[in-house]
Amino acid sequence: MVMLNHPDYIRHVLVDKSEQYDKNAAVFKIARPVLRDGLIATPDMELWRRQRRMMAPYFTPRTVSNFARNMTDETTSMLGRWEERSDPAAALDVTDEFGQLALRIVSKSLFNAEVGDAAQAFERAFQLANTVLGDFFSFPFPPLGFPTPSHVRLRRAIDRMDGFVSGFISERLAQGVEAGEEPDLLSLFLGAVDENDGKGMDLEQLHHEVLNICVGAYETTTNTLAWAFYLLARHPEVERKLHAEVDRVLGERTVPAFEDLPELTYTRMIVDEVLRIYSPAYQLMRRAREDDVIDGYRVPAGTQVLVNSYLLHRHPDFWEDPERFDPERFGAEEIAKRPRHAYVPFGSGPRVCLGKHFALTEICLAMAAIARRYRLVSPPGAPEVLPDALITLHPKGGVHLRLERR
Ligand code: HEM
Numbered sequence: 001m002v003m004l005n006h007p008d009y010i011r012h013v014l015v016d017k018s019e020q021y022d023k024n025a026a027v028f029k030i031a032r033p034v035l036r037d038g039l040i041a042t043p044d045m046e047l048w049r050r051q052r053r054m055m056a057p058y059f060t061p062r063t064v065s066n067f068a069r070n071m072t073d074e075t076t077s078m079l080g081r082w083e084e085r086s087d088p089a090a091a092l093d094v095t096d097e098f099g100q101l102a103l104r105i106v107s108k109s110l111f112n113a114e115v116g117d118a119a120q121a122f123e124r125a126f127q128l129a130n131t132v133l134g135d136f137f138s139f140p141f142p143p144l145g146f147p148t149p150s151h152v153r154l155r156r157a158i159d160r161m162d163g164f165v166s167g168f169i170s171e172r173l174a175q176g177v178e179a180g181e182e183p184d185l186l187s188l189f190l191g192a193v194d195e196n197d198g199k200g201m202d203l204e205q206l207h208h209e210v211l212n213i214c215v216g217a218y219e220t221t222t223n224t225l226a227w228a229f230y231l232l233a234r235h236p237e238v239e240r241k242l243h244a245e246v247d248r249v250l251g252e253r254t255v256p257a258f259e260d261l262p263e264l265t266y267t268r269m270i271v272d273e274v275l276r277i278y279s280p281a282y283q284l285m286r287r288a289r290e291d292d293v294i295d296g297y298r299v300p301a302g303t304q305v306l307v308n309s310y311l312l313h314r315h316p317d318f319w320e321d322p323e324r325f326d327p328e329r330f331g332a333e334e335i336a337k338r339p340r341h342a343y344v345p346f347g348s349g350p351r352v353c354l355g356k357h358f359a360l361t362e363i364c365l366a367m368a369a370i371a372r373r374y375r376l377v378s379p380p381g382a383p384e385v386l387p388d389a390l391i392t393l394h395p396k397g398g399v400h401l402r403l404e405r406r
Contacts, residue, residue, distance in 0.1 A: 001026075001304040002297075005315060007341035009294050010307055013286055014341075015349035019045075020292060023351075025285035025304050026140075030133050031391060033144060034158055037205065038212030039354060043287075048351075051209065054192040054201065055354060058185055064357045066182065068258035070108040071362045074101055075369045076255055082374070082403055091379045095398040098225040098366075099123045099218065105362055106217040110210060111168040112184040118164055125160035126218060127394075128153055134390030165211045169203075186210065217355055219392045220280040224363050226399040227278040228270060229376040230385055231325050233401055238327060239375065241266055243406070246371045256368040258361065267364050267371075269327040275345035277325060279309040282393045284347055309344055310393065318342035376401040 004010055013021050028041035035041040039055070042048050057063065078101050082092070103119040115122075132154040136144060144151055172186050183191075189209065193200050201209070232239045245266045250256055256264070284307040292299040299305070314322035318338055319329070328334065346353035353359070370376070379402050388396040 001306055002299060003306045003308065004294070005308070005312055006295075007312075007318070007339035010312070010344060011341040011348070012294055013305055013307075014284070014344070014347060014351070017292065018349045018351070020289050021286035021305060022289055023048075023285075024287040027137060027283050027285045027391070030137050030140070030144075033154070034129055034133070034161065035212055035215060036208045038208035040212045040216055050194050050196070051201065051205070052350075052354070053196075054194055055189065055209065057192075058188050059354050059356075059358055061357045061361075064361050065258045067105075067109040067358065068361060068365060071105050071365045072255050072257065072369060074104045074108060075366045077104075079369065079373055085403075088403065091382075091400040091402050093398045094229055094376065094401050095222060095226040095395055096123070099222040101225075101366065102218050102221040102362070103214070106214055107168065108184075109358075110185045110213065111172045112181075113168050113171065118167070121160060122164045122214070122218075125157040125164075126215065128157040129161070130219065130390045130392060130394065132157075134388075137391065161211060161214070162207070165207055165214060169207060169210060185213070213355065216353070217358070219394070221359055221362060223278065223280040223392065223394060224271065224274055224359075225366060226395050228274045228363070228367060229370070229401060230378075230395065230399045231274060231277070232270070232371075233376055233378045235325055238270065238325070239371075242270060242367075242371050243375075246368050250368070250372055254369070254372050256365050256372070258365070260368070261361065261364055264364055264368055266327065267368050268360070269330040271360065271363050271367065272330040272343075273325060273327040276313045276319075276329070276343060277323075278387060278393055278395075279313055279345045280392045281345070281347070281353075282308060282310045282389070283391075284309065284344070307344070310387075310389075313343060313345075315342065373406060375404040375406055377404055378402075 004013060022043050022045060023041055024043040028043065031041050037044065037047060039048060039051055078097060085092075100119045100123070103122060104115050107113050107115040107119075132150050135150070142148060144154070169186065172184070189201065189206060191200070232242065245264060249260050249263045286305045288299050288301055288303040288305060290301050313319065316322060319342070341348060346356040379400065382400065385395045385397065385399055388394045
């Protein structure tokens with residue numbers, strides 16, 4: 001395995017020579033029992049191109065604005081639930097809260113459905129799969145097909161995630177879309193046809209893509225919000241600036257709108273910095289399809305290539321005092337001074353995260369809405385939360401914070 005830790009090399013593999021590096025790589029092979037032939041892990045470049053062509057139009061910055069109301073409505077409901085907690089002084093596991101929020105938002109956007117209790121079942125199944133597959137990545141033996149107790153639990157977890165997706169799909173198919181109703185993503189995917197062959201996607205592929213979106217959208221967004229409030233609780237000077245911005249932009253309003261985003265510049269800088277320090281999808285992998293040379297180093301066909309953004313985002317040549325949480329790094333001038341590929345929380349090139357704009361919109365809107373009403377503070381003596389290097393970078397043991405009304 002070759003590990004790349006320089007922006008030029010990363011651009012070479014992900015952008016300049018993207019056709020020469022595919023996803024026949026270890027981390028995706030390991031995730032494939034869950035993700036199958038959906039966009040995230042498929043090694044089949046033809047299938048990927050076709051699917052991406054059909055789905056990309058629904059994830060542009062403009063089209064994502066159609067889902068902003070789901071994001072703010074669901075955040076408002078979460079804040080309502082916080083308001084009614086029986087013991088307001090007790091610490092809250094915000095990882096769990098944000099997990100449910102992320103799933104509710106993605107289910108509303110995909111199927112126009114309220115997930116209710118199904119969200120918790122999906123969360124548990126996902127966490128189990130993330131742990132079993134994360135362990136398998138560190139020590140890939142015995143094969144996943146071998147029925148050890150943890151592999152049997154993995155199989156059941158995958159069945160539960162499949163059940164979550166197929167339940168909503170069949171309900172939605174039975175319902176149909178009513179005239180005048182804002183179409184959800186599922187109906188848009190159902191109607192999508194490829195410009196080359198004029199055909200759409202079959203139900204099995206649709207199932208895989210929907211599951212990929214649920215998986216892609218759930219843990220990454222959850223972790224970003226959880227780490228964000230963990231870091232804010234430890235950096236009151238940053239929190240004060242966030243509150244000042246949110247109060248100024250929102251004025252009398254308690255809930256932000258999509259149109260506020262261009263003004264919420266400091267909020268966005270915080271999100272960018274959180275994604276630097278705790279990049280949730282921290283392992284990008286590819287396999288070289290042909291012999292290549294990167295800056296004089298020979299990379300034979302078949303080589304596994306790894307980019308670890310946890311390390312890249314701490315590279316001392318590009319980040320001063322890299323362990324320090326400092327959103328000012330993401331001011332426009334500071335960004336311009338750095339090579340673009342020193343920072344890849346969403347990947348880069350043709351396989352850049354499909355949900356990047358969806359995620360940034362969701363995270364900024366949720367953060368602003370929460371910060372307008374609450375401070376989330378560390379309980380006295382709370383230990384440091386360490387990252388757990390699973391398939392994603394998970395806050396070990398969750399993030400527990402106390403709510404204080406502002
Ligand atoms: C903070 C949140 C998120 C982060 C950090 C993140 C990160 C990433 C990264 C790094 C990749 C590229 C992997 C690679 O090149 O090997 C990726 C791909 C992908 N992500 Fe995200 N993601 C996030 C949110 C989302 C959301 C909200 C969705 C769906 C709505 C989503 C759907 C996908 C899909 C479908 C792909 C595969 C794209 C392709 O290969 O064409 N992600 N994500």
